[in-house]
Amino acid sequence: MYVTTYFEEGDHHHNRKPHLVFVLANAESHGLSRIEPEPYTCDCGAELTPEILDTGDEGKVSWPNCKSWRNGGQKRCPECGEYPSIDREQHIRARGYRPTPKSEIKQITATQREDAMEKTDGQCLVCNEEASYVVRMVPPRYGGSRESENLAPLCDHHYEDYGHMFADILVPPEWNKIHGAEWRPLATELRDQFDEMGVDRVVETLDQVLAADKEQEWGDPFLYQNHH
Ligand SMILES: [Zn+2]
Numbered sequence: 001m002y003v004t005t006y007f008e009e010g011d012h013h014h015n016r017k018p019h020l021v022f023v024l025a026n027a028e029s030h031g032l033s034r035i036e037p038e039p040y041t042c043d044c045g046a047e048l049t050p051e052i053l054d055t056g057d058e059g060k061v062s063w064p065n066c067k068s069w070r071n072g073g074q075k076r077c078p079e080c081g082e083y084p085s086i087d088r089e090q091h092i093r094a095r096g097y098r099p100t101p102k103s104e105i106k107q108i109t110a111t112q113r114e115d116a117m118e119k120t121d122g123q124c125l126v127c128n129e130e131a132s133y134v135v136r137m138v139p140p141r142y143g144g145s146r147e148s149e150n151l152a153p154l155c156d157h158h159y160e161d162y163g164h165m166f167a168d169i170l171v172p173p174e175w176n177k178i179h180g181a182e183w184r185p186l187a188t189e190l191r192d193q194f195d196e197m198g199v200d201r202v203v204e205t206l207d208q209v210l211a212a213d214k215e216q217e218w219g220d221p222f223l224y225q226n227h228h
């Protein structure tokens with residue numbers, strides 16, 4: 001379920017453009033499947049994770065949807081100083097998501113695009129300007145579906161001038177990856193908004209995740225599912 005859009009500011013120091021973060025609740029309903037993150041091994045034998053690669057090359061920030069990251073990272077292994085050869089699917093697994101092989105990815109059909117546009121009356125999901133693009137909130141390589149639940153109509157500005165990313169409000173660890181974002185204040189704010197709107201089911205779920213987060217139980221990324 002799409003909840004709202006969070007703006008992540010760009011970072012000139014890291015040569016990173018601003019990102020739109022599609023805030024979702026239960027990203028699995030958009031086609032995502034989570035797995036135990038799988039580290040990959042450098043030719044030198046070092047076990048690498050996105051975080052370890054960041055320490056090897058702080059000039060470039062890991063970011064699952066950024067080109068530099070997708071194209072094998074262009075980051076040096078901190079052990080041997082070489083650029084490890086890592087394919088895109090390995091990157092996705094290292095992030096804790098099950099990748100969809102490129103050969104299995106299907107394009108969005110004209111009908112699916114029209115349905116998505118209809119849902120927003122042809123307006124950008126973010127600013128209500130006229131939309132000219134339709135993107136998947138959870139990208140196809142991450143299993144993102146072609147259902148209108150996962151499709152975001154965007155205007156030229158919000159398509160061209162931003163990177164695009166998703167994060168699940170019910171999965172606090174996912175927010176560590178977002179520059180400047182703090183999960184707890186955002187989750188609390190959303191909880192209050194849903195409370196005002198009377199969406200009890202979401203309020204109840206957010207209350208549970210907020211309570212568990214307070215007890216720092218969230219080594220488990222599937223935390224919210226255990227409460228049902
Ligand atoms: Zn190495």
Ligand SMILES: [Zn+2]
Pocket residue numbers: 124125126127128129154155156157158
């Ligand atoms: Zn827009």
